[in-house]
Amino acid sequence: MIALFKRDIMLAFRSGGGFGLALSFFLIVVMFVPFGVGADLALLAIIAPGILWIGALLACLLSLDRIFQLDFEDGTLDVLATSPLPGEAITGAKAAAHWVTTGLPLTLAAAPLGYLLNLPSEAYFWLVASLLTGTPALSFIGSFGAAITVGVKRGGLLLSLLVLPLYIPTLIFGAQTVTRAATGQDPLSTWAMMTGLSLFAVAAMPLAAALALRVNLR
C-alpha cells in the first residue's frame, strides 16, 4: 500500500502534468475573478472565501481522471487487482496520493492567493485549516467518481458531472467556515462539520470506489 502511494506521488512529479497543472489553474482562476467582477477590494473581500474554495475545488477536479485512467490503460490495475492488496487499499492509497499531490499544494497556495483577493486577515488561519481538512474529502469523493468512469472513453466531462454534485456539502461547509471567519462569526462549528464529512469520505469512499473498480475490471 505504501509502495503504491509512493509510486503515485513519484509519477505525479515525473510526468509534470498533474502536480503543477492544478496550482497554475488555481492561480489563473483567482486572477480571472477581478477581471470578471472588477478590482473593487471591498467587493473582492466579500467573495474571496467562495472564490478560493471554488477555485481549489475545480483545480482538484482537473486531475481526478488521472487517478485510475493511466493504470487502467496500461494493464497495471489488472495486475494490482490480483496482487495481495485489497481493493480498498488500492483506491485508498491512490486517493491519498492524489491529495498529497493536489490538495496539499492547493492548501499551501491558498493563503498568498487570498491576499490577492483582499481576504480579511482574520480568515487566513481558517482558510488554510478548512482546505487542509476539506481537500481530503475532495480527493476521496473524486476517486470514487474516477473509479466509476474509468472504463468510459473521454469520460472527463462525465466525471465532472458525477463528482460535482457530490462536492456540494463539502463546498458549502468549507466556504462557510472561511466566510464566518472573515465576518467575525464563529467558524468552529462549520469547520467541525466539514471535517466530520471529510473523515466520512476518507473512511467510506475507498470501499465504494473499490466496488466500482471491480465492476469496471470485469
Added chain:
Amino acid sequence: MSVWKYANPAKFMSLSGRVLPVLTVLSGAFLLVGLVWGFFFTPDDYKQGSTVKIIFLHVPSAFLAINIWIMMLVTSLIWFIRRHHVSALAAKAAAPIGITMTLIALFTGAIWGKPMWGTYWAWDPRLTSFMILFVFYLGYMALWTAIEDRDTAADLTSILCMVGSVFALLSRYAVNFWNQGLHQGASLSVDAETHVDNAFYLPLLVCIAGFVLLFVSLVLLRTRTEIRLRRLSALQVRGSAT
C-alpha cells in the same frame, strides 16, 4: 409463491401488460378530476389569491421528485443484492420521469415565487435542494447512456445511486444550514403546504393520487420498453452467434 417471480422479464411483461391499461385510465381520470377541481372549483386564498391553485401541480410533482429517487435507490439495491434484471431496468426507466417531476416542481415553484416573494428565483433551501436533486438525476442518467455493456451500466449506476443518496441527504442538511447562515429569519420559505385549508386539501389529495398513478403507468411503460430493447439485443447476439 414469491413476489420475486415477477422479476422474471416474461412474467413481468404479461402482468404489466394486463395492469397497464387499467392504470392508464385510472391515472387519466384522477388527474382530470383533480386538476379540473383544483383549477376551476377552488376559492382564492385570502393572502395568496389565485396563485394557490399552483399547489395542485407543485406539491404532487415535488412529492414524486423525491420519492422517485427513493424508488430508484430501492430498485438499485434489489439489483445489487438479488440481481433481478427488471429491477435495474425499472430504475433506469424511472429516472427521466423523476427529472421531469423535478423540473415541474422547480418551474411551478419559481412561478409561484414571483408574486409571493417578488422574484422568480431565491436561494431558498427547498428550491435549492430541488436544484441539487436535478443535477443528481442528470448525472445518473448520463452514466446510463455513457456505458455500453448493460450489466456494467446497471452495476455502476446502482452504486452511484446509493452513494449519491447519501450525499444528496448531506447536501440537504448543508443547504438548510447554509441558508440560515446567510439570511437570518428567512421570510421566503415555501411552507404553504404545511397548513392547507380543507377546501384545497381534497382536490390536492386527488391530484397527488393522479400523479402517483401517472408515474406508475409511465414507469411500467418505460420498463416494458427497456425489457424489449434488452431482449432485442439478446436476440441479435444469439443471431450473430449462429
Added chain:
Amino acid sequence: MTPDLGKYADAVLSAYGISVLLLAGLIWLSLTQSARARKKLAEEEKRHRKNG
C-alpha cells in the same frame, strides 16, 4: 367558464401550461420509444423464428 384568476392569471396559467407541456413531452417520448422498441423487437422475433 374560466375562473377569475385576478391579477395572478399569468402566473397560474403559465404554471399549468409549463407543467402540462412537460408532462405531455414525457408521455409522448415514452410512447414513441415504446412503439419503436415494440416494432424493432417484432421484426427481430420474426427473423429469429424464420432462421430456426
Added chain:
Amino acid sequence: MLHRLPTPEGLGYLKRMNIRTTSLGCTRNGRAILSGISFDLADGTCLVLRGSNGVGKTTLLKTLAGLLPLQQGSLQIDRDQVAYAGHLDAVKAQLTVEENLQFWAGIYGTGDIRTVLKKLDLSALADRPAHALSAGQKRRLGLARLLVSKRSIWLLDEPTASLDSQSTALVARVISDHCAAGGTAILSTHLELPIRKVLTLDLGKFTSKSADSEPDPFLDEAFA
C-alpha cells in the same frame, strides 16, 4: 465429461494438485463462450492454451485470475499464489526499470530485485527509463515482475506476442525454469515453445453452444 489430463511422468500421487477445474464455464460481455472445461494441473507443469482468436483464451485466464466472476462449474486455485500478466505490460514509462520492479516488490512484499534483474539480463538497463525500452526488453521487465512476485502460479496472456525469436527463447527459458522449480504456468500462445513437461488444451473443443449456455432471463420465452 471430464477431460482429465494425463499426469506428467515423474510426478507422484503425493504431488499436490495445484489447480483443479470442473466443468468450468466462462462468459464474455454476458454471452457464454466456453463451457465444460475440466482439468487438473499439478505442480511443476505448464499448460498451453490454444485456439483461434476470440475463442476465449483471455477470458479463461481472467476467470482463473479472479478478474471475471466464475459463471459455471467449480474452480480450485490458490489466489494468493496467482501472478497474472495480461497482454498489456503494466510497465510505467516514466519510471526506470529498477523503479518499476521495486514498486512491484513493494506491492508483493518481497525484497530483493537484484538477482531478478541479473537473471533476465536487465542489470545493465536498471537505470534506463522504461519508455526507452524495446518491446522485447519491456516483456522481459514484465517477466521480471512475475519473478519478483515470488508466486507459484503464473497466468500469462500471450507472453510471446510481438517478440523476436531470441526474446521468445528467453521467455520459454524463464517459464521452463519456473516449472522446474515446482511452479505452475498457464499461458496462451500461438508458438511452439521449448518447455519441458508441457500440456496443451485446445479451447476450440469447449466452445459453448447456446443450448448449454447460462440461461438469459430475457430469452426465456417469447413475450409480446
